[in-house]
Every structure is written in structure tokens, then in C-alpha cells.
Amino acid sequence: MTGTKRQQAIRKALRALAPGIPLADAEAVLALAERRHMKTLPPSTALWLALGSHVRHSHTDYDRLLAEGYDRDAARFFVVEETDAVLSGWGCQRSVADGEEIEADAEA
Known part of the structure; x- marks a missing residue:
């Protein structure tokens, strides 16, 4: 395995x-x-945040909801089930619906 x-x-x-x-x-x-702003987080935390952010932005209507004027928390609320469905489909046992997500966003 290569890399740091x-x-x-x-x-x-x-x-x-x-x-x-x-x-x-x-x-x-x-x-x-x-990404640089994730370097202060433990690797597993950085990964979880990045995973949730990627799914939200790439596999749900999150960005459309933001464009329609929903605030970030409301948009996340409306896509939480869809986000968890994608994660579950990838074999993930964790859920963003459990409220485990730290208030940080990999897209920031």
C-alpha cells in the first residue's frame, strides 16, 4: 500500500x-x-465526513434544495433517508440519521 x-x-x-x-x-x-482542512481530524472522522458529504452532493437532491432556498440543515433533513440508502447499498453499517455526523462539511 502506498501513500502516507x-x-x-x-x-x-x-x-x-x-x-x-x-x-x-x-x-x-x-x-x-x-483535503487540507480535514488534516486535523482523525482519519476515520475525516473519512466519515467526506463520505457523507460526497453522497449528499452527488447522489441526492441536496444541491437542488439549497438552490431552491432551503438552509443547510433543512436540506440535510430532507435527504437523510436517501443518503442512508446509498450508504447502505455500499455496505455501510453507519447512518447519518443517527446524528453521528460532526458539524463540519468536507465541501467547506
């Missing part, structure tokens, strides 16, 4: 958390998790 210890830890966390994630999505999530 942090990059290796993030990839390992992704394989454990979402074993069925498609390659294109995995690459996007890894890129988000490795």
Missing part, C-alpha cells in the same frame, strides 16, 4: 466502512478526506 500513513488509514477506513463503494465514488471520497 494518514492516506493508508483513510483508505483502510473506507474499505471497512463502505466495502461496496464504486471506484469512482471511492476516489472522490478519498480526495475529499485528504
Whole structure:
């Protein structure tokens, strides 16, 4: 396995958390998790935030809801089930509906 210890830890966390994630999505999530503002977070936390952010922005109507004037919290509320369905489809046992998400966004 190549990369820094942090990059290796993030990839390992992704394989454990979402074993069925498609390659294109995995690459996007890894890129988000490795962004500079995520470096102060533990690798598993950075990965979880990046995973949730990617699914929200790429696999739900989240961005459309924001464009329609919903605030971030309301838009997240309306896409939580869809977000969890995508994560579940990738074999993820965690849920954004459980309120485990830290108030940070990989897209920030």
C-alpha cells in the first residue's frame, strides 16, 4: 500500500466502512478526506465526513434544495433517508440519521 500513513488509514477506513463503494465514488471520497482542512481530524472522522458529504452532493437532491432556498440543515433533513440508502447499498453499517455526523462539511 502506498501513500502516507494518514492516506493508508483513510483508505483502510473506507474499505471497512463502505466495502461496496464504486471506484469512482471511492476516489472522490478519498480526495475529499485528504483535503487540507480535514488534516486535523482523525482519519476515520475525516473519512466519515467526506463520505457523507460526497453522497449528499452527488447522489441526492441536496444541491437542488439549497438552490431552491432551503438552509443547510433543512436540506440535510430532507435527504437523510436517501443518503442512508446509498450508504447502505455500499455496505455501510453507519447512518447519518443517527446524528453521528460532526458539524463540519468536507465541501467547506
